[in-house]
Amino acid sequence: MIENYSVPSSVAEAAQLLQQGDATIVAGGTDLTPQTEAGARTFASHLVNIQRIEEMRGISTSDGRFRIGGLTTVTEILESKILAEEIPVLVEAADHFASPQIRNAATLAGNLCNASPAGDMCIPLLLLDAEVELASWVDGSVAIRSVPLAEFFTGPGKTVLQAGELLVAVEFRQPAKGFTASFQKSGPRPALEISTVSMGLAAVLQDGLLTGVRIAIGAVAPTPLRATATESTLEGRALDENMISSAVQSVQQEVSPIDDVRASAWYRKHLTGVYIRRALSHVAGN
């Protein structure tokens, strides 16, 4: 039951409030509200609304690094000119995300901290080797630690976030020259669809050989999955039909999907194969 409600306006203020314990953070509320309404989780006694922390908004670059504030909405990502130019795969994922109404409210931090295996923004950020910046109040000041996104998720709805920690921003390096990436998502409807399977694949194709291969897959494992085994089998190989076939085989072994009301494990595996084929053809085409 909520007994206190706060609206901090800085990371420092938020971190102090959170340090007092037994708090629930709310950003856009698009995960939190349906989950509490359905009884899937309950509020802590202190509800901390972080929406007014201006320093957690916006997209910036400096020294070849991109920084996206945790409160940046999916709409802002979708409409970002710099991302469209430099990191189109993020915009693609935002475009597949929910509906305009939800995108207007949904934040990047909320998507990551909710830690759904089907969270759409996780996929392109995994391709980018992104790191998340976590803030907490330690000994009278804000302490920051950075965690690679690939290590952030620990299970469905679970992350390495400690009590009292706040996800402030996401950072990643400007990808290498020749980097191409794609995002694919399935579901019977084009809008308002929780991914049956989503897949991102990024690589640099040089002289017919693939390098820097990154594969991230949603909804096929307890967390958004980096398919590292498949990545290494593809690394440095020539992009041909042979390689595509082995990629399909490898990735289908690497995923561990479940049967649920949205799809069977068989179908999720099948789609994984279809998508890796398409993703590699996309890289080949670029």
Place this chain on the structure above:
Amino acid sequence: MSSIELKTGEKKSGGINKVFSKKTVIGTRVTKPDAPDKATGKTIYINDMVLPRMLYGKILHTDRVHARIISIDTSAAKALPGVHVVLTGEDIPLLKFGTMRDNVPLKAGKVRCIRDEVAAVAAETEQIAAEAIALIKVEYEDLPAVFSPTEALQEGAPVVQEDHPDNRSLAYKFSHGDVAAAEADSDIVLEHEFVVPYVTHCCMGPGCAIADFDSAGKLTIYSQTQYPYNYKMDLAPAIGIHPGDIRVIQPPVGGAFGSKLDVYPFEPICALLSKASGRPVKLTFSREEEFINSPTRQPAEFKIKSGVNKDGTLTFRSVDCLMNNGAYTSWGPTTPIIQMRTFTGHFRVPAVEYNGLAAYTNSVYAGSFRGYGNVQATYVTASVMDMLAEEVGMDPIAFRLKNAQDPGEVTPQGSKLDDCKLKECIEIAAQKTDFLSKHETYAGLCKQPGRIKRGIGIATSIHNAGGAKIHKSDGCGSILKLDDYARATLITGASEIGQGIDAVLTQIVMDELGIPKADVTIVNNDTALGPWDVGVHASRTTFVAGNAALQAARAARKQILDAASKQSNVSAEEMDLRQGHVVQADNGVSIVKLDKLLRQMHFADEPELVMVSEYFEPDSELEDRNHVGNLSATWAHGAYVAEVEVDTETGEVKVTKITAVQDVGRVINRLGIEGQMEGGISVSLGYALSEELLIQDGKVLNPNFRDYKVPTAPETPEIELHFVESDCKASPLGSKGIAELPAIIPAPAIANAVYNAIGIRFFAPPLTPEKVARAIHGATTQ
């Protein structure tokens, strides 16, 4: 007699005669009178209503599918501050209600399905009501359960309803001609099995009722019902009062689509809570409760055997329909009444038989849903027609044309196809879509390599279009009055549930009385005021209520013109009503302003009010015991073509276009008919591709919009509509009922198009991506 003199050609102040040309609004696009308030959020829906002193009701639904109730402990709930009443089945008399009188509001002794209501509370707030519900403790002893109708009919199956130890609910039998002989004589006989799923209405406004007993024991119920007059009759036994003591008020509702054509337990429970508390009580479902507890479309298993001769002539059709009745009987298992008409009478089939049976199970129960059994029948027949055509080597168009009836034919069940437009619909659909050449091309490409396959498919059906006489009366009453300012009020029995009848009735009154839209008010939300009507169903409202309104408007018009004639020495036949004036029909010159005339009539020595009441009963028949009779005053056909793209890798089916050709009699509100057709197509698109209420061992697995997939705007295809128009003789208005065929025909057209694209037939909709992918890849990839 009035002493006021009227002169022909009343002068304006400037001395110029006003002239009004004849303008009809019939067939034009008229916005719904309720649209501006709905679009701007002003409308107070039933779900928004609050009455003074109102309490909030909530129901404890069981979490078992079949169990004996050992005990219910309500003491903690009763002790919670703010709780006024807690009721269980033990606190109320036995109140049986429903189609088979097999349901009661609160269950005592036993629960039979996941919907069962075991207790209810009324409290000061919704939150207290929810807390109280959580405090009720029920102890159960689980009983063996049965979920499949086939198993339910086996010897020794668990008995669901003690009064029906063989688990048999409603049964239907119809036979015409010698089916066995026809089968023996047929060149080709095919047998198929189809399974159709549970789907649900997804009304935007979840279930809601507000009940208010007065001190004299009379009940006013604010209800979402779409059949208010029969509702009183059906609700009364569930509360234990006289139907005459019920007044039904119908505030605006967020959709119905057939789901509000019965009484469901929450409604009498709400009334019983009001009776026990002496307060108005409101009971509203959450979205999850709505998914679990509101009726579904009737699921069924079909076995169909069909015969055809080499020349393409249909010889016989034999259909077995097994329905999952669920634990109680609502309207779902009555849908064979309409379903049978399609199996037996769609296309000329000389020998036909139909056997329908509903078996009690511990699953949820179905109600009525737009299309009323014909959605299922048309999915089956339209798929079979394509298979038969292929078998005899004919194209889908020629094969259908060969077996289509001509005007004047009567079907084996006695449906009189006086003005049958089936051939016309098929021909137009084929021609507008370039069907034959596309069909041939796509079929040729079907086995070629390629990721995306295109396909085109046609389906047709027939539906009652002049009401459906399932009750002793299928009529509707109308009361029309004009005030001193020439403002008209039409009080009609017909309900507005969003389908747009208010616009249609407004147009009819405008047209007959020559008054503007803003001067017409429709009143239809109170059974204490309104005259009888059977309800919004069977595509009947524009047909029946429209003709009742037309009759009333014509009677008022006659009274007005007679009065004008007496005063003006112009005969009534030579006058017309246009734009608020009585005019000379030939030249449109104003004789008198209508409001002025009405005041003259009213304030005369022998005063007259224009206030008429009329009743329209369509010319239709009840079925006899053998299911024969012209159930509807007129029938209509439609032919729909679907064009699809199938992604053969993911199994995703994209419908790119629906072309709908339908016999509509006459278009009244063009905007309304377009809306009805587009909305219906969307319902059918969901049935074809994505919608299914997943029920496993009696429990609903996907009671939310995340996992129950209704179509959304982006996958709505391009829609092209063609109305086949000709004045329908059975309808003075000329129009036919139109609203259900769009929800019926597209799904099998889509399935036929998918077959054209990939050569795979689907006998169990919906064609989800996974189902299609499995059909294409299942064997090799799994």
